[in-house]
Amino acid sequence: MPQGEDFWNPYRMIPIRENIERRTPVTDEKFSSLSGLIHCTLENLTPLFISKGTAAVPKPFLTRKIKVKGNKEERWEDQPVIPGSSLKGMLRSLAETIGGGCSITNGEGVQQNPASAPCSRVDSLCIACRMFGMMERGKDARVHKGNVSISDGVLKESDFKFDHHEILMGTPATRHRSFYKTPETEKFDGKSRKMYFHQPKVNEGSFKVLDNLKARAWTVRALSPGYHFDFQVSFSNLRREELNLLIYTLVLESDVAVSIGDNGTTRLRGPMRHKLGNAKPLGMGSCHISMVSLEFFGNPVERFNSLKNDASEIIKGDPLKKELQTVVQPFLRDNCPTMEQLRKMMVWDPNDDRTFHYPDFYWFKAPGNSALELKNI
Numbered sequence: 001m002p003q004g005e006d007f008w009n010p011y012r013m014i015p016i017r018e019n020i021e022r023r024t025p026v027t028d029e030k031f032s033s034l035s036g037l038i039h040c041t042l043e044n045l046t047p048l049f050i051s052k053g054t055a056a057v058p059k060p061f062l063t064r065k066i067k068v069k070g071n072k073e074e075r076w077e078d079q080p081v082i083p084g085s086s087l088k089g090m091l092r093s094l095a096e097t098i099g100g101g102c103s104i105t106n107g108e109g110v111q112q113n114p115a116s117a118p119c120s121r122v123d124s125l126c127i128a129c130r131m132f133g134m135m136e137r138g139k140d141a142r143v144h145k146g147n148v149s150i151s152d153g154v155l156k157e158s159d160f161k162f163d164h165h166e167i168l169m170g171t172p173a174t175r176h177r178s179f180y181k182t183p184e185t186e187k188f189d190g191k192s193r194k195m196y197f198h199q200p201k202v203n204e205g206s207f208k209v210l211d212n213l214k215a216r217a218w219t220v221r222a223l224s225p226g227y228h229f230d231f232q233v234s235f236s237n238l239r240r241e242e243l244n245l246l247i248y249t250l251v252l253e254s255d256v257a258v259s260i261g262d263n264g265t266t267r268l269r270g271p272m273r274h275k276l277g278n279a280k281p282l283g284m285g286s287c288h289i290s291m292v293s294l295e296f297f298g299n300p301v302e303r304f305n306s307l308k309n310d311a312s313e314i315i316k317g318d319p320l321k322k323e324l325q326t327v328v329q330p331f332l333r334d335n336c337p338t339m340e341q342l343r344k345m346m347v348w349d350p351n352d353d354r355t356f357h358y359p360d361f362y363w364f365k366a367p368g369n370s371a372l373e374l375k376n377i
Contacts, residue, residue: 007355010199010281012377013180013192014341017100018115024123025130025144026237034243036312038233039292040250042082042153042276045348046202046286047163047222050082050277058164058219066154080160082153082229082276090276091150092132094249097193097338098331101128116191131242147238148246153229162221165207167279169218179374195345196275200352202283222284247327250289256343260377266354273348283356286348294320344377 026033052060063078095101103116119129122136122144133146180194199206209217235246252272260266277285293316315323331339363369 005359007357008197009179009358009374010283010356011194011196012341012345012374014097014195014345015192015337016097016103016116017336017338018191020100020102020116020126022119022124022126023130025125025147026239027144028236030237033237033239034296035236035238036234036294036296038235038247038250038294040231040233041156041290041292042087042229042231042274043288043290044223044225044227044276044286045273045288046199046225047165047279047284048225048227048277048287049165049220049222049279049284050080050086051220058221061162061221061223064152068158079155080223080227081155082231084150084152084231086276087153087231088132088148088150090274091148091246091249092128093193094274095131095245096126096128097342098249099127099245101126103193127242127245131238131246147236147242149234151232151234153231156228156230160227161224163224164219165204165222166209166214166217166219167207167282168209168213168216169279195342196280197345197354197356198273198275198286198348198352199283199354199356200286200348200350206283206356220279222279244327244330247291247294247324248331251291251324251328252289252346253328253332253343256347258340258344258347260344261375268344268347268349268352270347270349272343272346274346281356281358288348291320291324292316294323341377 049059050062052062054060061080062083064081065076066079066081067074068077068079092101096103101116102118119125119134120136122134122142125134125144129144129146131146131148133144135141135143180192233246233250235243238246252274254271255269256272257267257269260268271288274287274289275285276287279285293314295315296313298312359369
């Protein structure tokens with residue numbers, strides 16, 4: 001929301017943590033720390049679009065051949081899928097913000113903040129690079145493949161519905177400096193991260209494209225709200241604090257109450273939810289991730305010396321709820337500027353009736369508007 005306007009810009013810049021601890025990762029051959037498997041389900045709360053990357057019109061949703069059980073036989077069908085790389089990118093971005101990770105990119109023209117500069121050596125990594133991987137640059141570059149891997153999200157429903165939406169997609173740019181300053185420093189210094197608001201009231205009218213802009217519009221096939229995808233998160237040799245961060249980035253917080261806008265006049269309450277896929281500025285991609293089970297692998301000596309007893313521990317149901325409450329507690333008590341503003345961006349309040357859109361061309365051309373900043377949430 002530019003100052004003095006009723007509508008809200010779809011994004012805000014939130015401050016990052018500047019104290020980054022870099023350590024040597026625990027690599028595969030160590031057989032130490034914690035290893036296991038997390039089973040999750042993702043539900044899309046608003047239309048979801050993940051582009052297949054073709055020139056076809058309308059632009060199709062990403063699909064893959066999935067084996068489907070019919071009445072008489074199994075068959076292979078094209079079904080919507082969420083690539084594990086998309087899920088990993090979403091979770092890595094949160095881990096960098098919440099856990100104090102390095103910043104891989106700051107955007108065109110943004111000054112690099114030395115404190116959050118990208119990790120450069122595989123033996124000295126921030127928590128996000130230890131978890132999700134890192135590759136050095138230059139000759140004889142080394143690679144840490146990461147201690148977390150994520151499967152594709154496979155659609156649970158056999159029947160699904162796509163809706164065709166005409167949308168206008170822009171290319172993210174930092175040239176309008178007033179909108180990209182770090183709120184706390186009032187500088188264009190790379191000490192903040194861009195995040196998008198949820199838009200629970202998004203509907204067909206939210207995607208309306210003006211006649212003079214239709215030549216630049218996309219027609220996309222977006223998955224209607226209310227579908228579910230199963231995926232797995234595999235972790236190996238994670239230290240306890242790394243596993244806790246991974247779990248928090250998956251489940252987030254179930255109830256937050258925030259006040260934003262002028263003097264806190266807009267009050268929102270609800271759970272924190274994720275954003276995924278394309279067209280996030282338009283309200284697409286709001287998702288709810290539920291953890292179904294948490295499996296800890298047993299001692300590797302026992303696991304690899306027996307074909308029957310792998311000594312694994314599987315937690316689900318009420319014991320899982322208790323485990324998650326324990327893990328999340330320290331994060332709930334964290335009220336630093338990063339976490340406070342993260343909650344304001346990720347809260348999902350079904351009654352949130354704000355209007356979201358970017359200022360138009362004429363707004364930027366009006367005298368004095370180009371210097372206005374977004375209001376600090």
